[in-house]
Structures are given as C-alpha cells and as structure tokens.
Amino acid sequence: MSARNKLMALVLGLACASPAAALDILLTNDDGYDHPNIRALYRHLVEAGHNVHVAAPWKEQSGRGGAFLFGRETTAGQDDDPAYPNSHYLKTTDRQQCVSPACAGSLVELDISATPVMSVLYGLKKVLPNPDLVISGPNVGNNIGYINHYSGTYNAAVAALNSGVPSIAVSAFYLETDSETVAQLTTGLVRALEQSRQPGQPLLPAGIGLNVNIPPLPDIKGWRITRVGTYVPYDTLYTEDLGPTNPKLAGKPGIGFVLGGKPGVGEENSEGTWVSQGHVTISPFRVGADSPTAAELGWPALDALPDLARQQLQAE
DSSP: OOHHHHHHHHHHHHHTSSOOOOOEEEEEOSSOTTOHHHHHHHHHHHHTTOEEEEEEESSOOTTOTTOOOTTOOEEEEEOOOTTOTTEEEEEEEEEEEOOSTTTTTOEEEEEEEOOHHHHHHHIIIIISSSOSEEEEEEEESOOOGGGGGGOHHHHHHHHHHHTTOOEEEEEEOTTOOOHHHHHHHHHHHHHHHHHHSOTTSOSSOTTEEEEEEEOSSSOOOEEEEOBOOSOOSEEEEEESOOTTTOGGGTTOOEEEEEEOOOOOTTOTTBHHHHHTTTEEEEEEEESSOOOOOHHHHTOGGGGGHHHHHHHHHHHO
16 A cells, blocks of 8 residues: 555544534634635534634734734734635734835834734634634644744644633644645544543643644654654754745845754654654643642752842842
8 A cells, every 4th residue: 555545544544433523613823814724624624514713813923932912903804715704814013114215214004914822812702712622723834842832833722722722733744735634634633532532521631732743744654642842853043044944035144944963862752753753743732730849840959049039139
C-alpha cells in the first residue's frame, strides 16, 4: 500500500467511525478567516453534522502570541462567500505616522486586523457563546516546543481554555497545501474525542487543551501522545539576512528561522521530536495551574526570596 493510501486509510478510520453527536464548534486561527485551511475544516465539520461558526482575524496574524489590543474599538464583518454563512472576522484600527510622500509626517488611521486572542474572545461572546469545543487552526506551520509561546494559534486556544471552553490548537507543516486531508484528520480527531468522553462530561478535562501537530503529508507514520517539551527542529533568531526565510527579503534584517540541532536529553517524548519523525502528535497542555512549590522545583532558596528582596530595598 502506498504512503498516500495508508494515510487515507488512517483518515477514513477516524472519520468514518460510528456517528457521534453533533457539537457546537467555534473555529478561529491566526491566518485569517478566509484561509483555505479553516474553510476546509469548516466544510468537513459541517458535513460531519456539527454546528460550526468561525470567528477569526480579518488578515494574517501569525506570531502574535497572546497579544490583544484593549480599549480599542473593533468592527466585525461576515464572510461574503455564501458557502460559509457562519464565518465572521474581526478588525480594529491603529493610528500611525505616514511615511509616504503624499502624507509624510501626518497621523493616519488604519484598518488593521484584530489578533487571534481578540477574535476568539469576540467569537465566544457574540458568534457562538458556550460552544462544546474551540479549534484554533489548522495553522500554516507547526507550533511545537517553546515556539508555542509566540504562536497566535496556540494562544487563541489558551484564551478559550481560560474562558472555560475545551480547546484544540492544530498546526500543519508550513509547506503543506493539502487542506482537505488536514481537515479530514482534524475532523477524525474530533469524532474520536466525542466517542471517548463519558456521558454528560466535556470533551476534555477542565483546564486541559490539546496541541496537535501534523507532519508533511502523505508520509504519516502514525499518531502519538507527546509532551510539549522544549525541542524545536528550527530556531528563531534575529538575522541581517531574511533571504533563507523569505527570498523576497534577501539582504534585509528581521526575525527568521534556521534549522536547529537534534533533541537533547529528556526530549525523547517531545512533540518536536516525533513530528520530525513523521508522526501526528497530540500534546496535552494545562492552563490555570498552581505555581510549583520550592520543593517541587528543587530550589530551596525560592522561599527566602521575599525576605531577601525586602532586605535589599531597606539597604538602598
């Protein structure tokens, strides 16, 4: 059996299991409300019988992390494609100094996209309150290890979890163009969650989300439960030449990516390790957890810090 046929057999095994109950699902992302990935997932979930709504940024917002603009007026809009009647976007405004010759030096007000966190908060309030599930993504590019802290996809899921809603962040290989198969895999995972939960219980334990990463298709070797970990197969850094990241910006400075090293000790079960080996990874993550104690950290001096800080202030 070819790699493509094996993948499709896996997809069908997930998506064609016994029917599950219809869910209220809110979709968001950081690539924009009209990106092919979120549209494909919308269609597949609707075809599976779910009630699906979209609340996503107006424009691409990758790498915004948990950012949000507070105290800023927002404007909501709706997808004008009749195939997506429940798809909404959010934008806001910003005031910046113009640098073009026509208005140099003037302050101009610009329409800008709301961030992923803003979009999901809007969605939970106005588009689909109290959904059974929020899915953020599928993202263009894997979000793994420490990169998750910078990810708009991951942090939109975190914002939903903080609002008490079960949430999943889904990310695919950055060169992946097969939106349909990515959507099928995600839809199959939703079905598996529905079938595995206890009657009357939420899809996930309170405060627990899932970070899902899909490696390049079609050579998926399997699925694996992993930990987020710290290993990332690529590193982020400031560079004087963005050419390797974006050929159009060759010779220009900015934040780019370079290939990282191999996993270190203790990263054998990290999502980055297994994604790089061709597995779809499912990493549970927690929000709202209590801070670890000094004993749990193995840092006895932690308990003495308040007194030490007070002494330093007094000494000054």
